[in-house]
Each structure stands twice: as structure tokens, then as C-alpha cells.
Amino acid sequence: MxxxxxxxxxxxxxxxxxxxxxxxxxxxxxxxxxxxxxxxxxxxxxxxxxxxxxxxxxxxxxxxxxxxxxxxxxxxxxxxxxxxxxxxxxxxxxxxxxxxxxxxxxxxxxxxxxxxxxxxxxxxxxxxxxxxxxxxxxxxxxxxxxxxxxxxxxxxxxxxxxxxxxxxxxxxxxxxxNGTVLREQPPADVRRAQDLIQSCFGERLTISQVAEAVGLSEYHFMRSFRKKTGMTVHAYITQTRLRAAKDLLAQGVTPAQTAINVGFFDQSHFTNRFRGNFGVTPKRYAEACR
Missing domain, CATH: 2.60.120.10 (Jelly Rolls)
Structure with missing residues (x-):
């Protein structure tokens, strides 16, 4: 209140x-x-x-x-x-x-x-x-x-x-x-990390895995990612999973199955993250979609 x-x-x-x-x-x-x-x-x-x-x-x-x-x-x-x-x-x-x-x-x-x-x-x-x-x-x-x-x-x-x-x-x-608006783009290593996360968000990802894939130490990678994107690596992965979750929920996939498909450990964890980011539960979002 x-x-x-x-x-x-x-x-x-x-x-x-x-x-x-x-x-x-x-x-x-x-x-x-x-x-x-x-x-x-x-x-x-x-x-x-x-x-x-x-x-x-x-x-x-x-x-x-x-x-x-x-x-x-x-x-x-x-x-x-x-x-x-x-x-x-x-x-x-x-x-x-x-x-x-x-x-x-x-x-x-x-x-x-x-x-x-x-x-x-x-x-x-x-x-x-x-x-x-x-x-x-x-x-x-x-x-x-x-x-x-x-x-x-x-x-x-x-x-x-x-x-x-x-x-x-x-x-x-x-x-x-006419042409492309010049917006600030992240460096190549950060873009590679984003591409990896986009393709593997449903799997169990660790900082060390992503950092190793782009050729940086964990600390350097974490600092560089946050500086260039404005988000932590964890926040970016969570956001990617939640975006995919909304698509599945809108298609009629159950919250429990959606949680599994997008890489959350359990439905409770998924529900808390979803509500924390969007202010509504997965169930309520699914019911409101038409």
C-alpha cells in the first residue's frame, strides 16, 4: 500500500x-x-x-x-x-x-x-x-x-x-x-557473449563458461559487460529467459513447463523472478493474453 x-x-x-x-x-x-x-x-x-x-x-x-x-x-x-x-x-x-x-x-x-x-x-x-x-x-x-x-x-x-x-x-x-542511426554498440567480446546467451539461455550457464567462450577472465568479463551494456551478466541472462517465457506463456504453455524450457531451476524461482520484473505472476500474464 x-x-x-x-x-x-x-x-x-x-x-x-x-x-x-x-x-x-x-x-x-x-x-x-x-x-x-x-x-x-x-x-x-x-x-x-x-x-x-x-x-x-x-x-x-x-x-x-x-x-x-x-x-x-x-x-x-x-x-x-x-x-x-x-x-x-x-x-x-x-x-x-x-x-x-x-x-x-x-x-x-x-x-x-x-x-x-x-x-x-x-x-x-x-x-x-x-x-x-x-x-x-x-x-x-x-x-x-x-x-x-x-x-x-x-x-x-x-x-x-x-x-x-x-x-x-x-x-x-x-x-x-536515411541509413542507420549511429547508436553506441558494445565491443565484439560483449556481442559474442550476448549471442551465446541468446542461443543457450535454456541451459545451465555459468560466468566462467561465458567468459571463457569470449576469451576473458571472469572479473574482466563481468566488468566489461556491465560497463558496456548497463546490466550485469546475471540480469541480462534473466531478462533473456523472461522474454522467452512470455512468448511461451502467450502460446498457452503452462508456467511449470515454461520454467523448465527457459532455464529456471524450479517454478517458484521462475514465478518470483517474473513477478519481480513485470509486477504480475506468469499465470496472470498468460490469462490476460488474447
Whole structure:
């Protein structure tokens, strides 16, 4: 529980329950994930997504670090995070809360909508270095689209809201880049380690195995990996396993079998990690996917 001021009185505070809903909608693009959250105690440790993160903040304040840049998101703020950018998130104040809605569209879907918006092929879609935009009107439009997608039983209505929302965002802040946007890339040894983890995450992996495979000492490898990626090796492996787990759960694989398939020691360990990262249990995530 955290507290929120009652608008009718500044002398009393009422408790607000933490509520996080994460799901995947198979009717949107290639199966886009959606999130609606009121966060109190939940804290997102350093992680990244393969997809874009588009978020609109409704209440409270969220403190974060995105690609090593610190900031605070408040109501009326729109957040845009590029695929692969490491970020964190937590309440800006002790015992505070923050409420937001988020979309996770793939780069492929974003590119397709961008081509329609710009009327020309898009080799790379970029939103610049600023992750936060103070735009109350756009934040409200994103929130409305999110609400339609969450509640409407009509796939056509959900798809229309989804595409209109992406088009609005791209028209306002997107840039079509000719060629490749130069983002910082990890060195070759770190990329080899990432490739190894991606191909072997379901197996029992150790630091010594991965370090030896890329030709570094364990200590040097651990320091280099964290410095260049913004995540520890363990956090990266866990994130890779959890991403794969979400795919399996959305396909109807049971949580118990999913835990085994992606390399967790047991279902309890898997459930704790999943809930710690996403704020919901594997079972609840699977039930929410459609």
C-alpha cells in the first residue's frame, strides 16, 4: 500500500493499492504487449526491450534512468524509449506512487506505420535523444487509445486505435533517417557473449563458461559487460529467459513447463523472478493474453 491525498481534504490520505496488468494482444501487429500500472513499492531494475516503449503518465512521479540519463516523469508526460535502451523505474518519492500506461510496438510495425505517415520508405525511425516529452494533449490521446485497446471486444476498433495512436506519435516526434542511426554498440567480446546467451539461455550457464567462450577472465568479463551494456551478466541472462517465457506463456504453455524450457531451476524461482520484473505472476500474464 502507498498513500494518495484525498482531493476533498488535505488532512487525510487514503491508501492506494498497487495494480499492474500486463498482457499481449494477438490482434495488434505481431502480438503487441500492453501495460497498465499503478506502482507503489514495485521497482524496475535495469532492463531493456526488443521493442519500442511508448508510455503516457497519469498520476504521481516516476524516477528513472534511461540510457544513463536520469529524469522524472510526471502526469502529461510521454516517454519514448528505443529498442535496446537500458532503463530503470521507481517512485520519485518515498511512499509515493506513479501510474502510467504503456505500449510495446515492434520496430517493424513502427516502420510500417512510419512509411504511411511519411509517404516514403523508412530505413530507420528515430525519436531523438530526449526520452521525455511534456505534451498533455498527446498523453491524453495515448491514454484514450490504450483504454480502447484494453476494453473493446472488437478487434477492428482496437486495431484502428492502435494504428491511429502510432501515427499521431510518429507525426509529432518521429524522424525518418536515411541509413542507420549511429547508436553506441558494445565491443565484439560483449556481442559474442550476448549471442551465446541468446542461443543457450535454456541451459545451465555459468560466468566462467561465458567468459571463457569470449576469451576473458571472469572479473574482466563481468566488468566489461556491465560497463558496456548497463546490466550485469546475471540480469541480462534473466531478462533473456523472461522474454522467452512470455512468448511461451502467450502460446498457452503452462508456467511449470515454461520454467523448465527457459532455464529456471524450479517454478517458484521462475514465478518470483517474473513477478519481480513485470509486477504480475506468469499465470496472470498468460490469462490476460488474447
Amino acid at each position: 502507498c498513500t494518495s491525498m484525498n482531493p476533498s481534504s488535505h488532512d487525510h490520505a487514503k491508501p492506494v493499492s498497487e495494480e499492474i496488468l500486463l498482457w499481449r494482444d494477438s490482434d495488434l501487429g505481431d502480438g503487441m504487449e500492453m501495460l497498465r500500472a499503478v506502482c507503489c513499492s514495485h521497482r524496475y531494475s535495469a532492463h531493456s526491450h526488443d521493442e519500442f516503449v511508448i508510455a503516457a503518465f497519469e498520476r504521481g512521479a516516476q524516477r528513472h534512468c534511461i540510457a544513463r540519463h536520469n529524469g522524472v516523469a510526471v502526469p502529461g508526460t510521454v516517454m519514448i524509449i528505443h529498442p535496446g535502451e537500458v532503463h530503470t523505474g521507481e517512485a520519485a518519492e518515498e511512499a509515493g506512487l506513479w501510474a502510467y500506461r504503456a505500449f510495446y510496438p515492434s520496430a517493424q510495425i513502427m516502420g510500417q506505420v512510419a512509411e504511411d505517415v511519411f509517404g516514403a520508405p523508412v530505413s530507420e525511425l528515430d525519436f531523438g535523444r530526449e526520452a521525455l516529452r511534456e505534451n498533455l494533449t498527446l498523453a491524453r490521446q495515448l491514454t484514450r487509445a490504450h483504454s480502447i485497446i484494453e476494453t473493446s471486444p472488437d478487434p477492428l476498433e482496437r486495431q484502428a486505435a492502435f494504428i491511429d495512436m502510432l501515427a499521431l506519435l510518429i507525426k509529432r516526434y518521429g524522424q525518418s533517417i
